[in-house]
Amino acid sequence: MPKSRKRQKSPSQAGKVSWGGKATPGTRRLNVVIAVVALAAVVAGGMYWYTASRSESAFLALAEQGRDRLDAVEGETNKGRRHLGPGETHSYGDSTPTSGPHDTTWAKTGFHETAQVPTRVVHALEHGNVVIYYDRPGEAVIATLKDWTGLYTGQWDGLLAIPMPGLGEGLVLTAWTKELRLERFDAPLAAAFIDAYRGRGPEHPVR
Numbered sequence: 001m002p003k004s005r006k007r008q009k010s011p012s013q014a015g016k017v018s019w020g021g022k023a024t025p026g027t028r029r030l031n032v033v034i035a036v037v038a039l040a041a042v043v044a045g046g047m048y049w050y051t052a053s054r055s056e057s058a059f060l061a062l063a064e065q066g067r068d069r070l071d072a073v074e075g076e077t078n079k080g081r082r083h084l085g086p087g088e089t090h091s092y093g094d095s096t097p098t099s100g101p102h103d104t105t106w107a108k109t110g111f112h113e114t115a116q117v118p119t120r121v122v123h124a125l126e127h128g129n130v131v132i133y134y135d136r137p138g139e140a141v142i143a144t145l146k147d148w149t150g151l152y153t154g155q156w157d158g159l160l161a162i163p164m165p166g167l168g169e170g171l172v173l174t175a176w177t178k179e180l181r182l183e184r185f186d187a188p189l190a191a192a193f194i195d196a197y198r199g200r201g202p203e204h205p206v207r
Contacts, residue, residue: 010190047189055151063195066188070196076177081126081202090119093165096133097122098174107131109147117160125176128201129158130194135167141185148194156206157199176201 051189079100084090097118106123107116121131132145145161152159164172173180173190175197182190199207 001008002076016029030114035185038194055147059148059151059191060195062188063191066186066190066192067196069189072189073181073193073196074179075182076179078177084119092118092122096131096172096174096179097178098125098177102126107160108161109149109155109160111146111154111161113163115164116160121160121162124158124160125174126203127158128176128197128199128203128205128207129160130198131174132159132161132190133162133167134167134170135163135170137167137169137185141171144187148191152198154193154199154206156201156204159194159198 076098078096081099082101083104084101092100099155101119101121101123103117103119104121104123106129107120109124109129125131128164132148134142136147137145149159149161169184171182171185171190173182173193175193178193178197180189183195199205
């Protein structure tokens with residue numbers, strides 16, 4: 001009986017890559033890694049949303065507690081909304097201005113560790129942002145301010161915390177033509193002020 005001969009691959013067949021068949025161990029490992037990374041991203045996103053929603057719920061509950069004391073807020077004279085021209089400056093005669101001529105750019109939302117240009121702060125107020133001036137209110141209060149400024153970051157309804165030497169334990173909260181001075185941090189009243197005026201600036205009200 002003649003011996004069978006092995007079929008020899010042609011050069012063209014030897015160079016072909018097989019795209020079908022079972023996945024190799026390396027491919028399976030890669031797929032597992034991709035699946036794990038995707039799952040982790042979904043879980044992280046969900047946890048962020050859950051934490052943020054819980055934080056806002058706590059903030060709004062706090063604001064509700066202080067709402068009946070908003071008569072402590074001072075109304076300020078509206079000194080206009082004119083934009084300053086190139087190279088033009090303006091002095092407000094007030095360390096915590098709540099309106100008036102201002103820069104064409106604005107102070108960004110967030111917790112600031114350095115003073116901000118007043119003309120840019122006023123523009124931020126015009127947008128509907130709320131500003132908290134602080135000095136040395138204590139570590140717990142600083143942590144709270146960082147949480148709050150991280151909670152509201154929108155251009156038209158955000159929150160800024162700005163240092164102001166000389167306040168000591170006191171804080172000053174401002175919105176467009178509104179001001180609230182606190183000798184010490186009063187979380188319910190401060191939260192009520194923020195919730196009452198955030199997002200309600202004259203340029204583009206969003207609340």
